[in-house]
Amino acid sequence: QVQLEESGPGLMQPSETLSLTCTVSGFSLTSNGVGWVRQPLGKGLVWMGTIWAGGSTNYNSAVQSRLSISRDTSKSQVFLKMNSLQPEDTGTYYCARQGLQWSFAYWGQGTLVTVSS
Amino acid sequence: DTVLTQSPALAVSPGERVSISCRASEGVNSYMHWYQQKPGQQPKLLIYKASNLASGVPARFSGSGSGTDFTLTIDPVEADDTATYFCQQSWNDPFTFGSGTKLEIK
Numbered sequence: 630q631v632q633l634e635e636s637g638p639g640l641m642q643p644s645e646t647l648s649l650t651c652t653v654s655g656f657s658l659t660s661n662g663v664g665w666v667r668q669p670l671g672k673g674l675v676w677m678g679t680i681w682a683g684g685s686t687n688y689n690s691a692v693q694s695r696l697s698i699s700r701d702t703s704k705s706q707v708f709l710k711m712n713s714l715q716p717e718d719t720g721t722y723y724c725a726r727q728g729l730q731w732s733f734a735y736w737g738q739g740t741l742v743t744v745s746s
Numbered sequence: 747d748t749v750l751t752q753s754p755a756l757a758v759s760p761g762e763r764v765s766i767s768c769r770a771s772e773g774v775n776s777y778m779h780w781y782q783q784k785p786g787q788q789p790k791l792l793i794y795k796a797s798n799l800a801s802g803v804p805a806r807f808s809g810s811g812s813g814t815d816f817t818l819t820i821d822p823v824e825a826d827d828t829a830t831y832f833c834q835q836s837w838n839d840p841f842t843f844g845s846g847t848k849l850e851i852k
Contacts, residue, residue, distance in 0.1 A: 664841075674781075674789065674832055676841040689840040723788055730795040731836035732779040736788040 631655035633663070633724050633737035641744045645714050651707040651724030651737060658682070658700055662727035663707045665698065668739070669720040679727060680707060714744045748772050750833050750844035757850040763821035766847045768833035770814045777837035780809055780818045783846075784829045792831075793818060825851050
């Protein structure tokens with residue numbers, strides 16, 4: 630079955646670079662896009678960016694200058710890197726497989742990232 | 747960015763019908779999707795492209811709308827439907843989500 634699992638450090642310092650990994654199973658990264666969605670504690674969802682099946686990427690302009698999404702298809706992993714972290718980057722980070730009409734059909738359980746000095 | 751406006755909260759009794767609305771600040775064709783998120787869990791896709799039921803989702807859930815006005819309907823509501831419901835559009839860049847409607851079952 631389709632599964633996604635996020636991993637990464639839970640606590641970051643301001644100005645550091647965040648690196649998260651999404652390990653997927655049950656589907657191929659060359660057949661489906663994977664996006665990253667952030668959710669501040671107790672708040673709504675924000676799409677950050679997607680790496681598509683062909684390897685191209687789209688980013689939310691709000692974070693585009695700080696964000697990079699890449700992948701290793703041989704390891705079924707998608708990576709998120711975001712620099713210049715600030716406390717407002719605190720939240721749960723989800724990776725999700727893009728579905729029909731660019732919905733998010735399957736989600737990982739999320740990983741909480743706290744940015745604090 | 748396309749702003750999606752949802753009412754913040756609703757309360758209904760089991761067995762009733764509830765409609766949750768989502769209004770877009772600009773047209774999104776039919777590229778509107780609905781998610782359910784229970785406390786401490788990841789979102790779950792319920793409806794894609796306005797009216798299509800996602801796999802494994804009970805037929806009590808349905809969606810309608812096009813352009814700027816969309817509705818998620820649950821009929822009948824069950825106690826387990828307590829959750830926050832988010833809409834998301836994928837017609838305009840960037841993809842955006844509504845702020846969510848918290849559904850309370852009395």
